[in-house]
Amino acid sequence: MQDVTQARYLASGATFADAASVQARPRVFGASALRGSALLLVLLGIWLFFYFATDGTFLTQRNLVLLALQSSIVSLAAISAVMLIVSRNFDLSVGSAVALVGVVVAVLTVKWNVPVPLAVLASLAVGLMMGAWQGLWVTKLGVSSFIVTLAGMLYFRGLSMIITNGETVAPVPASLKGFATGFLPPAWSAVLIIACLAIYSLIQVRTALKAKRLEVIDSLAAPLMRTLPGAVVFGVAAIWLASWQGIPFLILLVAACAITAETVMRATPFGAKLYALGGNPEAARLSGVDLNRVVFTNFLIAGFAYGVIGIALTARVSGAVAGSAGLFLELDAIAAAIIGGTALSGGKGRIFGAILGALLMGSLNNGMSLMNVPTFYQDTARGIVLLLAVAIDQYGRRRNALTRNSA
Amino acid sequence: MIGAGALTAEGPGHNAARQRGAALDIRGLTKRFPGVLAVDRLDLSVGEGEILALLGQNGAGKSTVIKALAGVYPHGGYDGDIRLGGQPHQPRSIAEAEAAGIVLVSQEIAVVHTLNLAENIFLNAEPTRYGFIDSALRLAGARQVLRDFGIGLDPRTPMSVLDLATQQLVVIARALSKNARVLILDEPTAALTDPEAQRLFEHLRALKQRGVSIIFVSHRLAEVFAIADRIAVMRDGRLSGVHATAQTSRDAIVSEMVGAVRSGAAGGLAVPERGATALEVRNLCVARKGDQPRRFVDDLSFSVARGEILGLFGLLGAGCAEAMLALFGAWQGRVKGHIFLGGKEITVKTPADAIKHGLGMVAQDRRDALILDHSIADNISVASLHTATERGFLDKPKLRRRVADLIGRVGIRAASMDAPVGSLSGGNQQKVQIARWLAADTRILLQVDPTRGVDVGARAEIHEIWRRLAEEGRTIVITSSEAEELVDVCQRVLVLRQGRVVAEVTGSQITEDRLLRAATGG
Numbered sequence: 001m002q003d004v005t006q007a008r009y010l011a012s013g014a015t016f017a018d019a020a021s022v023q024a025r026p027r028v029f030g031a032s033a034l035r036g037s038a039l040l041l042v043l044l045g046i047w048l049f050f051y052f053a054t055d056g057t058f059l060t061q062r063n064l065v066l067l068a069l070q071s072s073i074v075s076l077a078a079i080s081a082v083m084l085i086v087s088r089n090f091d092l093s094v095g096s097a098v099a100l101v102g103v104v105v106a107v108l109t110v111k112w113n114v115p116v117p118l119a120v121l122a123s124l125a126v127g128l129m130m131g132a133w134q135g136l137w138v139t140k141l142g143v144s145s146f147i148v149t150l151a152g153m154l155y156f157r158g159l160s161m162i163i164t165n166g167e168t169v170a171p172v173p174a175s176l177k178g179f180a181t182g183f184l185p186p187a188w189s190a191v192l193i194i195a196c197l198a199i200y201s202l203i204q205v206r207t208a209l210k211a212k213r214l215e216v217i218d219s220l221a222a223p224l225m226r227t228l229p230g231a232v233v234f235g236v237a238a239i240w241l242a243s244w245q246g247i248p249f250l251i252l253l254v255a256a257c258a259i260t261a262e263t264v265m266r267a268t269p270f271g272a273k274l275y276a277l278g279g280n281p282e283a284a285r286l287s288g289v290d291l292n293r294v295v296f297t298n299f300l301i302a303g304f305a306y307g308v309i310g311i312a313l314t315a316r317v318s319g320a321v322a323g324s325a326g327l328f329l330e331l332d333a334i335a336a337a338i339i340g341g342t343a344l345s346g347g348k349g350r351i352f353g354a355i356l357g358a359l360l361m362g363s364l365n366n367g368m369s370l371m372n373v374p375t376f377y378q379d380t381a382r383g384i385v386l387l388l389a390v391a392i393d394q395y396g397r398r399r400n401a402l403t404r405n406s407a
Numbered sequence: 408m409i410g411a412g413a414l415t416a417e418g419p420g421h422n423a424a425r426q427r428g429a430a431l432d433i434r435g436l437t438k439r440f441p442g443v444l445a446v447d448r449l450d451l452s453v454g455e456g457e458i459l460a461l462l463g464q465n466g467a468g469k470s471t472v473i474k475a476l477a478g479v480y481p482h483g484g485y486d487g488d489i490r491l492g493g494q495p496h497q498p499r500s501i502a503e504a505e506a507a508g509i510v511l512v513s514q515e516i517a518v519v520h521t522l523n524l525a526e527n528i529f530l531n532a533e534p535t536r537y538g539f540i541d542s543a544l545r546l547a548g549a550r551q552v553l554r555d556f557g558i559g560l561d562p563r564t565p566m567s568v569l570d571l572a573t574q575q576l577v578v579i580a581r582a583l584s585k586n587a588r589v590l591i592l593d594e595p596t597a598a599l600t601d602p603e604a605q606r607l608f609e610h611l612r613a614l615k616q617r618g619v620s621i622i623f624v625s626h627r628l629a630e631v632f633a634i635a636d637r638i639a640v641m642r643d644g645r646l647s648g649v650h651a652t653a654q655t656s657r658d659a660i661v662s663e664m665v666g667a668v669r670s671g672a673a674g675g676l677a678v679p680e681r682g683a684t685a686l687e688v689r690n691l692c693v694a695r696k697g698d699q700p701r702r703f704v705d706d707l708s709f710s711v712a713r714g715e716i717l718g719l720f721g722l723l724g725a726g727c728a729e730a731m732l733a734l735f736g737a738w739q740g741r742v743k744g745h746i747f748l749g750g751k752e753i754t755v756k757t758p759a760d761a762i763k764h765g766l767g768m769v770a771q772d773r774r775d776a777l778i779l780d781h782s783i784a785d786n787i788s789v790a791s792l793h794t795a796t797e798r799g800f801l802d803k804p805k806l807r808r809r810v811a812d813l814i815g816r817v818g819i820r821a822a823s824m825d826a827p828v829g830s831l832s833g834g835n836q837q838k839v840q841i842a843r844w845l846a847a848d849t850r851i852l853l854q855v856d857p858t859r860g861v862d863v864g865a866r867a868e869i870h871e872i873w874r875r876l877a878e879e880g881r882t883i884v885i886t887s888s889e890a891e892e893l894v895d896v897c898q899r900v901l902v903l904r905q906g907r908v909v910a911e912v913t914g915s916q917i918t919e920d921r922l923l924r925a926a927t928g929g
Contacts, residue, residue: 211804216811267800269792276789279778286737286776287790287843288762347780 039340039356046360050367058367061244065251068241071362072250073313073326077333078340078354079261080305085337086265086278087298088346089145093134093152094306095329096160099322101127101310103160106169106320109176116175124307130156131303138299139292145299153330160322170319180315182249189242192252197235201228250312254355257308262351270297279347335382336361339389361385430455430620431476431496431509431589436487438471438480445471447644449487453589458611458621460631460652463641463664469624472641473591476622477511478504492588508588512595516574518566525549525562528581548584556580556610572603576610583614590614591622596630608634628657640664664863682713684750685882686851691744693726693733693906703729705906707744711851711884714877718893719886720922721903727886728771730903731853734884735768736761748851762790767844771856773836779829783821784810786828786839791847813842817872834858834865841872852876854885858892870896890922902926 050058057063077094084091104126108119130152137148171177184192204227211217238247265271273294276284285291309329314320340357342349361382368378429452436449446468453459463469474480476489478498489496491507498504501511518527525546534544549562558576566574575595582590592611596604611621611634625631631638632652639649640663647663693704704726711717719727732738734746736755746753748764755761758768767790770776777786787810788795795806810824817838821831828839837857844852858866873883873896887893893900894917902910902925910925 207804210802211807214804214808216804216807263800267803269796269801272785272789272792272801275781276778276785279781280775282775283778283786284789286735286758286768286770288757288759289789290757290759347778 039353039360043356043360043363046363046367050363050370054367054370057370061241063366063370064241065244065248067359067362067366068251068254069248070366071358072248072254073309073316074329074332074336074362075254075355075358076257076305076309076312077329078336078358079257079351080302081330081333081337082340082342082349082351082354083261083265083274083298084145084302085334085342085344086346086349087274087295088278088281089138089295089298090334091134091149091302092146092330093149093156094302094309094333095326095331096153096156097127097130097303097306098310098313098326098329099320100130100156100160100163101306102314102320102325103163103169103322105176105311105314106172107163109172110169110319116173120176120311123311124304127305127307127310128300128303130306131299131301132296134302135296135299139296149330157322160320160325164320164322166323168319168321172314172318176311176315177318179249180312180318183246184242184249184252186243186246189247190239192247193235193238193242197231200231204228204231250316253308253312257305258351258355265351270294274298275347277346332358332361335386339386357389429453429490430457430492432490432493433472433476434488434490436472436475436485436489438468438475438485444644446475446485449641449644449646451639451646451649453620453622454636455588455620456615456618457636458615458623458634460623460625460635460638461641462625462628462631462638462660467641467664468644469641470593471644473511473593473622473624476504476509476589477501477591478509479511505585505587508586509591510582510585510587510589511591511593512575512578512582514594516571516578518574518578520567521565523563523565524553524560524577527566527577528552528562528584530581532585552580552584553577556583557613570603572599572606575599575603576607579607579610583619587619589620589622591624593624595623596625596627604630628660631660632657682715682880684710685713685715685748686711686884687747687750688730688734689745689747691730691733691742691746693729693738693740693742695740702726702906704733704903707903707906707908709901709908711882713882714880715899716873716877716883716885716897718897718900718917719884719903720890720893720900721886721926725903725926726906727903728855729906731768731855731884731886734761735766735853737768762847762849765848765850767847767849767852769837769840769844769852769854769857771859773833773840776840777828777836780827782825783814783819783828783831783839784824787813787824787842787846790843794847809846810842813845816845817842818868832862832865834861834869837861837865837869838872841869845876849881851882851884854883856886856888859888866892890919890926893917893922894919 047059077098080094081091101123105119105123108114108122109116114122134145134148134152137143138145183189204224205220208217208220208223211223212220217223241247265274273284273289276287277289277291277294281291309326313325317325336357337349337354338344338357339360340350340353340355342354364382364385365378368381373381432452434450436446436451437444438446449468449472451459451472461469461472471480475485476496478501481499482497483499491509496504496507496509498507498509504510519530522530525542525548528549529545533540534548535541536544546562553560553562556576556579558573558580560569560573560577566577569577579590579592579595595607599607608630611623614621623631623635635652637649637651638655638660640647640660642664650660687710689708691704691707692702694702703724707726707730709717719730721727729738733742733744734755736757736759746755753760753764755764755766761768773779778789784807788806791809792801795802795809797805807824813819814821814824819831819835819838819842821835828836831839840857841852858869861869870892873885877883885893885897897917899911899913900917900922901908902912902922904926910921912921912925
């Protein structure tokens with residue numbers, strides 16, 4: 001209520017207080033940057049806690065790689081969840097959709113002996129079609145995505161059970177399984193990481209140079225200092241982790257998806273429209289954004305994610321279990337997105353935040369398992385963490401609104 | 408619980424009302440926001456049964472004063488002494504202020520559309536028995552409240568079927584059911600048409616007879632002169648004068664608000680040589696979805712030249728805003744007619760179509776047009792993303808350069824282009840909208856009541872921007888709820904009534920008087 005009146009107050013006209021606040025509040029960090037680093041600190045805190053609680057086992061290379069692998073499926077789902085939530089849509093069907101794609105992959109490879117590459121392509125196509133199907137209901141028929149995907153959650157699961165008659169389809173061919181268990185050798189991993197870092201730095205430098213030339217920034221140092229040191233630290237950590245056995249292919253997949261999605265969100269017109277639409281659909285419409293097209297594309301991307309996740313999950317567990325594959329994945333994905341700073345009200349959210357969110361929840365699972373905490377306690381703890389994360393987010397936003405209004 | 412006053416709107420103090428004491432007395436009211444002195448040692452009193460108009464530009468401090476009175480700012484957040492009927496008035500909340508007898512009816516009509524009248528009237532004050540709502544008592548109470556205020560409606564009527572004026576009346580009736588001694592109305596006529604406003608005024612006069620004091624905040628001077636006993640003018644947080652309405656004039660009040668003597672009537676601009684026709688509209692008809700017979704715009708035809716500033720003037724409901732929305736493809740109902748751009752017919756079904764053809768629209772409600780929590784840069788860029796891409800990726804430096812240039816060009820005052828648009832003043836927000844269309848290199852700018860709620864200073868700046876844009880050869884079509892604004896900026900004005908053009912006025916012929924007469928049919 002308070003927020004609404006404040007928003008109206010802000011919107012209703014020129015007030016002296018507002019004018020003053022603009023001058024009084026230089027924005028050194030974007031709110032999201034600040035939040036992102038706060039989340040990073042929380043994650044490090046949790047890691048330190050588990051480090052001591054497990055006598056150092058938690059922070060070994062082996063365990064961290066395992067942790068990343070355990071979080072990989074949720075991370076992939078969280079990427080898609082962020083994109084949808086930013087545009088004010090929900091996807092409750094991802095768990096069931098993933099199970100259905102998994103069934104398709106497994107049936108094609110195990111029962112029909114279709115070659116793996118062909119089965120993978122077919123499964124991706126099935127995923128895309130599922131996304132398009134849901135997107136049509138949302139855009140053409142105007143049914144809320146909450147309902148469309150709630151229904152999808154039921155019938156995708158139902159279809160997977162019908163197709164397999166509730167039986168496990170396994171084992172998938174070794175080449176598929178190898179994708180989930182294989183590693184890029186350490187040397188190649190280091191080369192890849194350094195190459196990515198180099199490309200990233202190059203892009204940053206180029207952008208900064210152009211910005212300097214166009215006189216939108218005063219010095220090159222400020223923007224580069226904000227991005228490059230973090231990237232170097234990240235790269236060194238990644239090389240250290242990869243020096244154990246290399247990078248798992250599954251983690252490469254997560255990284256590729258995350259980087260692509262972040263680039264699409266941050267650096268393409270489509271991403272800008274997605275944020276605009278989520279921030280205020282009417283304003284986006286009046287600015288010429290074709291809302292239906294953007295939302296439909298968004299669901300297509302979600303459909304592609306069904307394909308990717310379904311294949312990855314099936315490869316990882318070496319078969320399809322229609323009844324339990326991807327169970328509660330939608331909730332974990334939404335939780336990861338929210339912990340990562342995505343606003344349920346839309347218009348705000350970062351892919352990397354959601355990955356951190358997924359890692360945070362994965363860390364709780366992994367750490368508590370190492371400490372031999374019973375499963376029931378683990379669920380309880382994760383629930384409380386989610387609640388705290390959202391509460392802190394709301395608190396921060398309210399404070400923001402207040403200072404914006406009266407400071 | 409039915410409030411004691413709910414059923415006895417004549418209430419205590421009814422007789423005393425005739426004795427014209429000061430119902431409300433404010434001494435030395437001072438309210439500070441960090442860095443700003445919003446209200447500075449204000450002394451003001453309101454008599455019983457008096458209607459006091461409180462005027463001032465945006466930012467003059469009116470809102471702060473009424474918010475302090477109504478308990479929006481809790482007691483202690485400001486200095487000074489407020490007395491209500493001689494007793495100290497120190498509300499810590501809106502509820503406390505209402506209990507003491509000061510009720511604020513805010514600008515936005517706050518009703519719950521899904522509930523009926525009775526439910527709205529007793530919202531959060533439902534009469535209960537044994538902890539359950541007593542609907543019979545609620546219905547009876549609501550009937551009494553409505554009858555008391557002369558609203559002949561069944562309290563079971565759903566709120567959603569009522570027009571805005573009636574909703575407003577119900578809100579006021581509800582306020583009075585709380586036994587209000589002082590009623591504060593913040594721009595109560597902003598959403599009303601003229602006859603609707605007249606109805607409201609009749610009710611206000613009746614209340615005055617009963618001894619209710621009314622503080623009336625409005626931008627519409629004609630109204631103020633029609634209804635107020637006294638006029639208080641605020642400027643920069645201070646009271647700059649209080650006048651008996653009969654002994655002052657509009658000009659005097661305006662100069663007091665502005666703080667400088669106003670030059671004589673602008674009397675329109677010289678008509679420049681007419682350029683080539685930029686936009687032509689033929690037989691435009693706009694109606695709601697479905698088969699409703701009422702047309703908002705009925706066979707409207709006009710053309711605008713390059714570099715011309717054309718005004719469309721009409722009272723609310725005359726069809727001006729609807730015509731603009733239809734031209735921009737944003738009307739969500741039925742549209743018929745032809746639009747020609749530089750002689751070629753174009754089809755506009757969505758705003759995207761309109762933008763593609765070089766049209767842009769500055770919307771009246773900034774909450775519709777702007778993404779308030781997103782940055783100035785994002786808001787300016789959103790309609791022109793495709794023109795700043797490099798191989799499919801956004802060219803951020805180029806975008807930011809363009810934004811920086813535009814911020815300078817339209818004079819947006821903000822610390823940074825990354826500040827959220829919601830933190831800007833209304834005038835600066837409208838400049839952001841204009842900048843958005845300049846970023847898209849829009850040739851034809853449609854503006855729907857673009858300076859509503861924008862203070863005089865910013866308004867003058869925005870007018871200056873329009874003139875420059877017109878000189879650059881862009882075409883501007885404006886609707887305004889204030890005739891004065893069109894007089895100041897337009898070379899030609901079409902006056903609409905009931906969706907049809909009833910007058911076309913050009914150049915020095917454009918005067919407020921003329922426009923208003925044509926619009927009202929007077």
